[in-house]
Amino acid sequence: MSSIPSVQKVSLFRENGGPEVLRYEEDFPVPKIGATDLLIKNKFAGINFIEVYFRKGIYPSEKPYLLGREAVGVIVAKGDRVEKYNIGDKVAYLSGSTFAQYTKFPQDGNLIKLPENITVEKEKTIAGSLVQGLTALTFVEEAYNVQKGDFILLYAAAGGAGLIFDQLLKKKGARTIAVASSDEKLQLAKEYGAEFVINSSKEDIVQRVKEITGGKGVDAAFDSIGKDTFETTLEAVKRKGTIVSFGNASGPIPPFPINRLSAKNLKILRPQLFGYLAEPGEWDHYSSELVRLIDSGELKINISKVYPLKDYKQATEDLESRKTVGKLVLEIPE
Numbered sequence: 001m002s003s004i005p006s007v008q009k010v011s012l013f014r015e016n017g018g019p020e021v022l023r024y025e026e027d028f029p030v031p032k033i034g035a036t037d038l039l040i041k042n043k044f045a046g047i048n049f050i051e052v053y054f055r056k057g058i059y060p061s062e063k064p065y066l067l068g069r070e071a072v073g074v075i076v077a078k079g080d081r082v083e084k085y086n087i088g089d090k091v092a093y094l095s096g097s098t099f100a101q102y103t104k105f106p107q108d109g110n111l112i113k114l115p116e117n118i119t120v121e122k123e124k125t126i127a128g129s130l131v132q133g134l135t136a137l138t139f140v141e142e143a144y145n146v147q148k149g150d151f152i153l154l155y156a157a158a159g160g161a162g163l164i165f166d167q168l169l170k171k172k173g174a175r176t177i178a179v180a181s182s183d184e185k186l187q188l189a190k191e192y193g194a195e196f197v198i199n200s201s202k203e204d205i206v207q208r209v210k211e212i213t214g215g216k217g218v219d220a221a222f223d224s225i226g227k228d229t230f231e232t233t234l235e236a237v238k239r240k241g242t243i244v245s246f247g248n249a250s251g252p253i254p255p256f257p258i259n260r261l262s263a264k265n266l267k268i269l270r271p272q273l274f275g276y277l278a279e280p281g282e283w284d285h286y287s288s289e290l291v292r293l294i295d296s297g298e299l300k301i302n303i304s305k306v307y308p309l310k311d312y313k314q315a316t317e318d319l320e321s322r323k324t325v326g327k328l329v330l331e332i333p334e
């Protein structure tokens, strides 16, 4: 085992702003661990849109802010009171500060032990599946319990989370109406399970939803776009329908009077993934189901591009300009 250095390579920002505030630094301190912590040397880290909200200041953050939410790596040090894990264990985990060579992680955090002989391809897949896979898995059960035959409106249907939603909705027997900004993206959403498609750059979403659902509207909408689609979604959902608003890709939804929901007796919720994983039993249930679905081939994780850590700025520029499909992953230098 190589010794642990005192400084490391990381991707961070020190002030809010556009991609220009992102820094790749090579001399950031390696965290010191306590008695119940692990130190994980990262190999791959998944990129998620949430990094953009922290960088822009839509969500508050302490500075300097080390980016990242998920990773796969190996345990290289552990505190005196850690009994569950050993140095050398390969792991996948959810945590902040994963766009870094080393991450400090509490032994009771959300972690999956990986098989010793796991392939590099599989490591990449797992690193790229946790946040988006668990979001889709928990949301189709708990945010809105999707039923066979439901019409579901799904935005960003060819994105990282979107391609996983397409598959899980299909497995549940729902009839997914996929929205995306290009025909190529929509073709991919169809391959992953969507039944109907709407090209948001040239079609009227509400009109198409009405045509597809015989004038009724959808049973539920999974809307991660936020500001630009809120009014459209309100119109597209049927009487007694549900809006799951779970992202701000176009900006946050401004405050609105709650009685706007009365006209159709709508339900609306604004969940976050961690609210469905707060209890250890919840983490065990959903993380083992995610791994089972991937291992069995029932769920495909589309890793469309792997960037070196130093190129995170380019990766997020690609993501934010809506050029990407599926999942983007960072390879962390040795």
Ligand code: NDP
Residues within 6 Å of the ligand: 047, 048, 049, 050, 131, 132, 135, 156, 157, 158, 159, 160, 161, 162, 179, 180, 181, 182, 185, 200, 224, 225, 246, 247, 248, 249, 250, 251, 271, 272, 273, 274, 319, 320, 321, 322, 323, 324, 325, 326
């Ligand atoms: P994606 O890969 O889906 O990328 C975002 C997509 O949003 C784009 O590809 C684009 O698709 C669409 N989009 C629409 N309007 C805009 C805009 N103005 N700027 C940029 N993109 C836009 O990202 P992720 O899979 O990482 O995340 C998807 C969404 O889910 C995000 O909003 C994210 O915050 C949310 N999320 C929320 C979680 C929660 O716990 N609440 C957990 C995980 C994800 P197109 O061009 O086809 O419209």
